[in-house]
Amino acid sequence: MRPSTKSESNSDSCLRGRVSEITLIIVSLPWTAAEYEQLIGRLYRQGSKFKEVEVFVPQVTLIHNDDEWSWDKLRMRRIKFKKTLADAALDGVIPEGSLEPESTMFQKAKEALMAWISRVESDDVFIIPRNKLRIPLENEDIIAGIRRLGDFSAMNARINTSNSMTTHERMKADPSEWFLYHTLYRQARLGWTEIPYEKIADSIKQRSDWFIGDFGCGEALLSERVPNKVYSFDHIAVNDKVISCDLKSVPLGDEFLDVAVFSLSLMGLNYGDYLKEAYRTLRFGGLLKIAEPIGRWAESRYELMKSIRSCGFQISGEPTTSDQFIYINAVKL
Secondary structure: OOOEEEEEEEEEEEEOOOOEEEEEEOOOOOOOHHHHHHHHHOOOOOOOOEEEEEEEEEEEEEEEOOEEEOHHHHHHHHHHHHHHHHHHHHHOOOOOOOOOOHHHHHHHHHHHHHHHHHHHHOOOOOOOOOOOOOOOOOHHHHHHHHHHHOOHHHHHHHHHOOOHHHHHHHHHHOOHHHHHHHHHHHHHHOOOOOOHHHHHHHHHOOOOOOEEEEEOOOOOOHHHHOOOEEEEEEOOOOOOOEEEOOOOOOOOOOOOEEEEEEEOOOOOOOHHHHHHHHHHHEEEEEEEEEEEEOOOOOOOHHHHHHHHHHOOEEEOOOOEEOOOEEEEEEEEO
């Protein structure tokens, strides 16, 4: 059974002795009385041209089996309750009316608790499941996410200027950031003339006996393009084949992999730690394959090459480039 709803509102009137009047409708209440009074005070202040400021707070009430619940009313009560506590604690103002004895308040709380326990045990509850995050996100989620987190360029900049541990903890706390990023990443690929992970896959799929580590796998598309056993790592696991971890510390033993792949995933201030982890997990003679946006390293390609060598790799030949990407191959010595 769906609960019925009704709407009502509270209103406050503030007289100012001028000529005009205005109405303020508070769609979302603040959390404290100070913020509430400050909100009204932006209109109701000395020198205001308004004779009257009328404040409306819409309130929605849900009614089910004679039970009434309203998030809006709870917020308003919380504002007034916090003000009462503050007045009592700071100014010694005793709340108006007679206070109920502690035993009565305890009994009421106990009765309310038992009523909720009874409802839960009788399955008299409503479950509203959240939509499962998946790539691509729905359009409304994309729009809301961009408003909150920025566009693809802004998200790239935030990741590249952060330590991987910071990014990992942030995305674990809010996986929607990761799903938004890879939704926008998928859209960006539609305009590319080449896809780096596909070129890397073509270079290794002839050796199906090799174990591959895909560092920063995203949607784990590399594993779908090669017959090899692929260990896929990223901050968030898009499916049960992906291992969620910080790329500077993957759950593999030493000298386990034959190939370590970084396809557009050397992101973060500490990208050198990823390379060290690749070196640790690769067997002697194992291959390192890197694809990166050419524009990102236009002025710091030497630093990238130096980082690769400093981890113990020998770069194989000269890097190859296209209009958009640079490809680097190296061997663990």
